[in-house]
Amino acid sequence: MEFCPKCGSMILVDKDKAACANCGYKMKKKPKIEASEKIENKEAVPIIKEGQDETNPVVDMVCPKCKNKKSYFWTSQTRAADESETKFYKCTKCTHTWRIYK
């Protein structure tokens, strides 16, 4: 519920307008529905590019999610030179992805 910033009375919200019931002060209505639709239509950016799996070797690593014994494996070097690389694993069965720090 909104209140008039001028006199403090309750704002009457109609379909396309909002105005104070007491002094007639007109409020700008926020386009709430339009904003939420835009977010939903936004495409999610995938972390792992499609087709990358074929280039990664399959290793004996048990998936923590489905207990599958085979996983794709790759590494990623962190920006700092003295830091060790991060190991990535992706389950061949359920595609669950996780990482291991040295």
Ligand SMILES: [Zn+2]
């Ligand atoms: Zn799995």
